[in-house]
Amino acid sequence: NAGVTQTPKFQVLKTGQSMTLQCAQDMNHEYMSWYRQDPGMGLRLIHYSVGAGITDQGEVPNGYNVSRSTTEDFPLRLLSAAPSQTSVYFCASSYFQGLAGPTDTQYFGPGTRLTVL
Amino acid sequence: QQQVKQSPQSLIVQKGGIPIINCAYENTAFDYFPWYQQFPGKGPALLIAIRPDVSEKKEGRFTISFNKSAKQFSLHIMDSQPGDSATYFCAASMLDYGQNFVFGPGTRLSVLP
Numbered sequence: 001n002a003g004v005t006q007t008p009k010f011q012v013l014k015t016g017q018s019m020t021l022q023c024a025q026d027m028n029h030e031y032m033s034w035y036r037q038d039p040g041m042g043l044r045l046i047h048y049s050v051g052a053g054i055t056d057q058g059e060v061p062n063g064y065n066v067s068r069s070t071t072e073d074f075p076l077r078l079l080s081a082a083p084s085q086t087s088v089y090f091c092a093s094s095y096f097q098g099l100a101g102p103t104d105t106q107y108f109g110p111g112t113r114l115t116v117l
Numbered sequence: 118q119q120q121v122k123q124s125p126q127s128l129i130v131q132k133g134g135i136p137i138i139n140c141a142y143e144n145t146a147f148d149y150f151p152w153y154q155q156f157p158g159k160g161p162a163l164l165i166a167i168r169p170d171v172s173e174k175k176e177g178r179f180t181i182s183f184n185k186s187a188k189q190f191s192l193h194i195m196d197s198q199p200g201d202s203a204t205y206f207c208a209a210s211m212l213d214y215g216q217n218f219v220f221g222p223g224t225r226l227s228v229l230p
Contacts, residue, residue: 004160033217040126042206042220043161058217090160106151106218108160 002026004109006091012115013081021076021112023091029107031094032074036060036087037111043090049074081116088113121209123221130197131229138192138224140207145188147209151218152181152192155204164205165192197228 007022025032033048035058045058049068063085065077074093078085094106122141130136140150151166167174167181167190174181178195194201204225208218 035220040222042121042123042222043218044220045217048217092160106163108153108162110158110160 004091004093004107006109006112010113014117017081019078021089023074024072025093029093029095033092034076035090038087083116086116121219121221123207123224125224127225129227134197136194136197136226138205140221141189142209146211149210150190151208153206161206199228199230202226202228
């Protein structure tokens with residue numbers, strides 16, 4: 001089991017460029033999410049998905065798009081990078097328990113450090 | 118209402134000491150409170166979690182204390198070791214919010230040898 005993998009580990013973009021951060025998991029988890037981590041602010045939810053074909057917005061979705069065509073993959077797209085999107089991005093996955101409540105088995109990837117100049 | 122406050126921002130203790138990290142929340146609908154540990158260059162990893170129907174939970178050297186009436190919970194690390202040096206995040210989740218977590222800003226802990 002590779003768990004949750006993220007690529008690339010580091011990326012530098014110029015303002016206005018677009019790119020896709022990749023996230024994949026091999027645990028057959030229905031639930032996947034993207035967070036950004038900024039100093040002194042903890043982790044903030046960008047987008048999440050409860051299964052293939054289903055996505056929804058989190059706390060800070062502006063400037064980001066996601067899609068979920070397979071259970072395994074959940075890419076995050078930056079449409080037109082801005083310096084405010086300089087951050088460390090984490091993907092996470094877990095089993096989805098719906099109304100049964102949250103799970104304690106949320107696994108995080110190693111992160112992608114993005115710098116936008 | 119979604120915010121989770123965490124203190125202190127940083128903490129330095131000697132080996133064997135008992136660091137305590139505190140968190141507070143406003144939304145009484147939160148019903149799951151995990152703590153995550155993060156080492157530099159790594160993603161957060163679940164350390165221990167508690168639900169509001171108990172006041173304390175212990176796992177090894179880590180203990181969560183929960184005060185429902187005060188809307189506060191804290192992490193205690195017994196007999197702390199240099200290997201415990203990391204950033205610790207508290208978080209909260211609620212049924213209406215699915216499995217999405219609200220995180221505190223983090224506490225950077227340094228345990229001196």
